[in-house]
Amino acid sequence: MFRFILRRLGITVISVLCLTFVVFILTNLDGNLVKLAKFLGSQRMSAEQVDTWLDLNGFNQPDVIRYGEWLGVLPSYQLVQDDGKILGRCTRPGVSLEDTPRYCGIFQGNWGWSVIFREEVDSIIFKRLALTGWLMLYVMLIMVPIALVIGILAGMREGTRTDRTLSTFSIMTTATPEYVSGVLLVALFSSNAVGLKWFKGSAASAMENITFENFTLPVATMALYGMGYIARMTRASMAEVMTSQYIRTARLKGVSFTAIVLKHALRNALIAPFTVIMLQFPWLLTGVVIVETLFNYKGFGWTLVQAASNNDINLLLGCSIIAVIVVLITQLISDIGYVFLNPRIRVS
């Protein structure tokens, strides 16, 4: 078991390195660097001036070396100009050469400088992540219990009218992506045309103060799309368990239906949905991006869109490393958890 976890951890680390390297290459393409140079230097720089600027600031080194610098395993590029100005990725205005660290990458806690927000990337990301954390928390609190209840009720008696109704509901929610349900919910509950105006169509005020009025629509939008999928998985798993031998034995020895469902079926039926719920996280990430854009909630997803559309290299790299790590860790937990929960699987 220990070796299994260790091996999975190793693969996860390799995957993180590979993916961040790919993102690093893709965000540091020549075209992007030219744009960066013009943004930080001057808009009217000629091609040669841009090249000199990139040379002076160390952007023209090979990608592998710059990736190493970004990670913090290679000493960073530094150049002291004649007038005493220090150039390089570790330098900050007003810090002397002696105080400038040699290594400054992710490992040293230096995520770089965001050019659009004019702030350190890590402080932006963790601030935004906290906001998204609240959103995710509420989504999970709403989505998971409802989905499990729907799935269990539907799978408990397969083929009945309850099952048909609940299954159709689940299919409908999986067919409604966030940008569709979001638009429909806003049109229904907060537009002038319908006039219900129960909730707010923007969650911008929820960043300071979460209220029922401003947070219901974003949470409902996200929860709806994920709910159907979990419910269907739970239903399939529950239906399978209900046909197994030990359930029949329990029925034959006279255990009541409620007791069978609660004591015998439920535990076994929840193993598969656990994996699905964990694997739902990466999916929620796309949802987070859509919902935060739609409802103007300035969390992690919103930041990612800003970084990507404005080509803020350091911020985009920071966002992607977080996203990739979240995805890989949930995969890891789901794999390990599945082995722990399911006594039929033995890992040697």
Add this chain to the structure above:
Amino acid sequence: MERLSYFEIFSQITGHFWPVWIALVVFFIVSYVTRNYTGLYGKLFASPIGLIGLGIVMFWVFTAIFADLIITFDPYGQISGMKNKVPGTPVRGLEGEYYLLGGDRLARDVFSRVVMGSRSVLTIAPAATMFAFMVGIMLGLVAGYLPGKFDTMVSFLANLVLAFPVILLFYLMVSPAIQETGLPTILAAVMFLFPIAFFAVLVNSRLYTQPMKRNIIVGLILLVGFWIYLGLAFDSDPFGVFSMDPNLLNVFVSVVFANSPTIFRIVRSLALEIKTRDYVAAAQTRGEGTWYILLWEILPNARGPLIVDFCLRIGYTTILLGTLGFFGLGVSPESPDWGSTINEGRKILALYPHGAVPPALSLMSLVLGLNLLADGLREQSLKD
């Protein structure tokens, strides 16, 4: 002239869809009569859920085919004074003509745009899914059937792509700097090879014993395949028949790239299971080639789950395309495809929801139809 009531709007829209209704009736009569000869598809008539799904999907397919007959106005045309007008507003100066679902931010007819949008959605989504399936099937079969280095490597790569946030992938793929490097074209060049390879190998392994016939058919496949390939991937078709807008190529490549790892995993696990069957062992004993076993023994026996997944995946691809449009990364900002239209409409959602709601409902119904169809097919294929 007065605004139409909601009932009148409904009846007028229903009327405009006349080619679709006729086509649907003909389609269902033909399908019902021939149901005993069409295998899994014919069995769908025993599943009400599947039939409803099929009905919705075919409704949109026929809408896409007959879009030119259905639209009431030019989907790109702007008529002054119709900006953000509510559904059923009469068009000034034209007797008896209405903006049935209102006008959008640029005074274009929402109804015509939604109808025309079905065309772009229904050509890109199935085609992209098809290509993703070709890639996934070719790699998945080999990886599942022959365990070893290739399997380990491709599985690792597939997991990498799966761990990559889709939304980030899209943002990176459509950025102008990446287009300058030609990466989408390279990806397209690699991925578009798979269908040609698939059909060539498929025929070659089957007709291996009849060299004359094989040479002709494989030759034809390669000829036509590379002709289309040159046009689609490099936009250099010598006859100018096949070509692809660079933006569309980008979208297409990103969608295929994001979809194929999942299909690869499904096909791989199916191949792993099916290769232990007796008929595979029999084929091996007969001395059949590897490709014959993969494409003519394993693949046909994996068709049930693959057909079901194909339906589901077209729906998922439609959602992905919509997502791209929603972030303004779609084919072109002018395009009437549903994602872009939703994106256009959401900015004024609180004031004028009629711009975004029709495309949203259309997209939802199409995906719902595909999901129901997949459910029906799954139910029927499990009955065997």
